[in-house]
């Protein structure tokens with residue numbers, strides 16, 4: 001247990017990060033509302049809660065420039081979801097995503113937390129999970145991590161992925 005005085009212990013705060021357009025908000029709206037909502041770029045951040053097994057999961061969907069140097073958003077976090085747009089080519093965007101993940105994992109508030117990488121847009125994907133593992137160099141990171149192919153439109157695929165995160169947050 002991390003030193004989080006004042007946090008509700010039954011609630012797990014999860015930060016949901018990844019490049020703009022990777023599908024963070026679509027995934028959360030499907031999870032929480034079970035609806036395919038028409039998306040607009042997120043300004044600031046969304047906060048959504050979901051009852052999952054015996055846990056309340058509090059998702060912080062942190063958009064765009066909010067992802068860098070926003071230490072206070074990460075305080076008391078128990079788990080990380082990093083959303084990759086697997087329909088991207090290995091090009092400048094994936095390079096940016098890799099830098100984004102490295103910067104995120106360097107944040108002292110997030111040290112050692114379980115990391116769930118969702119290879120999103122499985123319905124139209126180009127990158128395999130093995131390619132993402134290699135390109136993001138996941139085998140070299142210190143956090144316990146797991147990668148799952150999901151589609152934000154397929155709620156069950158996201159729930160399955162979250163099962164891993166919930167199990168590992170409770171360790």
Ligand SMILES: Nc1nc2c(ncn2[C@@H]2O[C@H](COP(=O)(O)OP(=O)(O)O)[C@@H](O)[C@H]2O)c(=O)[nH]1
Nearest residue numbers: 020021022023024025026039120121151152153
């Ligand atoms: N085909 C497909 N499109 C998706 C998926 N997830 C998100 N999108 C689309 O990708 C775009 C960006 O999604 P959004 O949730 O706004 O991305 P965010 O910036 O990471 O929050 C939207 O047009 C979504 O409908 C998916 O799993 N499959």
Ligand SMILES: [Mg+2]
Nearest residue numbers: 025041042063
């Ligand atoms: Mg968004």
